[in-house]
Amino acid sequence: MASASGRQLRAMLRKDIVMELRTKEMIMSMGLYSLLTMVVYFVALSQAGSNFDPRDIAAGLLWLAFIFTSMLGLNRSLVHEKDQGCLEALLLSPVDRPVIFFAKAGGNLIFLLAVEALTLPVFGFLFLQGTHLDWGSIALLPLILIVGSIGMAGVGTLLATMSVNTSGKDFVLAMLFIPLMYPLLLGAVTATGGAIVGGAQGVSVFWTGMGWVVGYDVIMLLASYGLYEFIVGA
Amino acid sequence: MTEEHQHTLALEVRDLTRAFGVRKALDGVSLELPVGAFLSIFGPNGAGKTTLVKVLTTLLNPSSGSARVLGRDVVSDAVDLRTHIGLISHNPLLYPDLTAEENLLFFADMYGVEQPHVRVSELLEAVELDHRKLDLTRTFSRGMLQRLSIARALLHRPEVIFLDEPYSGLDPHAMDILDGLIAQIRDSHTFVMISHDLDKGLELCSHALILAKGRVVLYEPREAIDDAAFRQTYRSTVGMGVS
Numbered sequence: 090m091a092s093a094s095g096r097q098l099r100a101m102l103r104k105d106i107v108m109e110l111r112t113k114e115m116i117m118s119m120g121l122y123s124l125l126t127m128v129v130y131f132v133a134l135s136q137a138g139s140n141f142d143p144r145d146i147a148a149g150l151l152w153l154a155f156i157f158t159s160m161l162g163l164n165r166s167l168v169h170e171k172d173q174g175c176l177e178a179l180l181l182s183p184v185d186r187p188v189i190f191f192a193k194a195g196g197n198l199i200f201l202l203a204v205e206a207l208t209l210p211v212f213g214f215l216f217l218q219g220t221h222l223d224w225g226s227i228a229l230l231p232l233i234l235i236v237g238s239i240g241m242a243g244v245g246t247l248l249a250t251m252s253v254n255t256s257g258k259d260f261v262l263a264m265l266f267i268p269l270m271y272p273l274l275l276g277a278v279t280a281t282g283g284a285i286v287g288g289a290q291g292v293s294v295f296w297t298g299m300g301w302v303v304g305y306d307v308i309m310l311l312a313s314y315g316l317y318e319f320i321v322g323a
Numbered sequence: 324m325t326e327e328h329q330h331t332l333a334l335e336v337r338d339l340t341r342a343f344g345v346r347k348a349l350d351g352v353s354l355e356l357p358v359g360a361f362l363s364i365f366g367p368n369g370a371g372k373t374t375l376v377k378v379l380t381t382l383l384n385p386s387s388g389s390a391r392v393l394g395r396d397v398v399s400d401a402v403d404l405r406t407h408i409g410l411i412s413h414n415p416l417l418y419p420d421l422t423a424e425e426n427l428l429f430f431a432d433m434y435g436v437e438q439p440h441v442r443v444s445e446l447l448e449a450v451e452l453d454h455r456k457l458d459l460t461r462t463f464s465r466g467m468l469q470r471l472s473i474a475r476a477l478l479h480r481p482e483v484i485f486l487d488e489p490y491s492g493l494d495p496h497a498m499d500i501l502d503g504l505i506a507q508i509r510d511s512h513t514f515v516m517i518s519h520d521l522d523k524g525l526e527l528c529s530h531a532l533i534l535a536k537g538r539v540v541l542y543e544p545r546e547a548i549d550d551a552a553f554r555q556t557y558r559s560t561v562g563m564g565v566s
């Protein structure tokens with residue numbers, strides 16, 4: 090049974106990646122939105138004055154961009170499944186519902202990380218040029234991005250599944266997703282801020298934030314795992 | 324009910340009710356269908372036909388009552404049951420951004436079909452789409468999509484095949500292919516078909532069911548059906564409205 094679930098999970102992931110590489114719908118819309126957000130931030134903060142240290146707000150800016158960007162992709166990922174009743178075909182196959190959840194969340198995570206990898210250098214170029222950076226702590230950034238994105242992709246996949254059948258799915262997803270992201274956002278911004286500021290204190294702050302995010306991921310992924318069967322069957 | 328009796332039944336539905344809020348789409352439906360039978364389900368729009376098929380194919384849970392397909396409960400044995408049933412719907416249930424071959428290979432993986440490439444080639448040939456196997460299905464006509472959908476539903480060699488208005492939107496050539504495929508496997512499979520076409524439904528069926536407002540109006544084996552009386556009963560349900 091475990092090998093069957095593994096085969097099904099790989100098949101679903103491969104299918105989502107092939108379709109995305111073919112259409113580039115999610116990556117293009119998420120990537121463009123994320124880059125445009127960076128440009129808007131840059132223009133908005135260009136008059137902030139010489140005393141302004143972008144490191145103070147860099148973490149918040151980054152995660153705000155990622156949260157809004159992820160919502161774009163999450164809706165698209167389930168819309169693909171609704172096209173021509175594909176979700177029904179998937180549900181007709183002998184697959185445990187949590188396997189569908191992990192495959193969809195896995196696909197969303199991969200696309201989200203790809204967009205983050207594209208956004209991060211642009212963000213660094215626009216906001217952190219010429220500022221003092223502790224490269225030892227900056228090296229921790231990918232860790233919080235990955236762990237934070239796991240939570241975003243997991244909860245987002247669950248909520249996108251709930252909202253995909255509603256008439257105002259974009260609105261419903263936003264109304265559910267943003268409040269539920271609040272604890273993750275708090276931990277992720279804390280950890281990212283710690284990594285950007287650096288030093289012994291920054292690293293200590295980073296691990297505190299990481300603890301929050303890991304705890305959030307575990308609780309929310311377990312809840313999503315448990316609820317997914319009920320939600321797709323509703 | 325004896326074990327032997329259970330094995331001869333493809334469907335056992337007992338007092339099945341499915342409600343959406345306060346509205347009952349199915350209201351106390353009971354029926355038995357032997358293995359190897361062909362059940363045609365008729366009824367006006369909103370009669371509960373699609374809801375019944377969705378419950379029997381494990382896509383919806385019953386609100387009360389029970390349903391078993393090939394002796395398997397649609398709720399507690401759902402994962403096992405799905406390996407024994409196939410659904411051909413008026414929706415193609417295919418990914419438009421995958422090729423015909425990729426679609427079938429994907430579902431072959433989902434069902435754990437042995438020698439998937441061989442089985443996929445065999446089915447593509449059967450539905451006369453082998454020459455288009457590398458084309459994205461978004462470029463297919465309605466008839467081609469429906470033919471591919473038939474191949475998808477038969478991939479894992481299901482024993483019970485559900486057909487939800489399968490002829491809807493098909494051109495005569497696609498209808499002939501579907502007829503041919505049904506004829507080929509008619510004796511070794513059980514069929515449950517929703518149809519608005521009385522002639523087609525009665526021509527194919529061994530049992531006929533009329534649903535209206537979520538309730539069974541008539542359920543009889545084909546040999547017991549007087550066509551004129553059946554048509555009169557069907558017509559009388561059309562004005563009954565939704566459940």
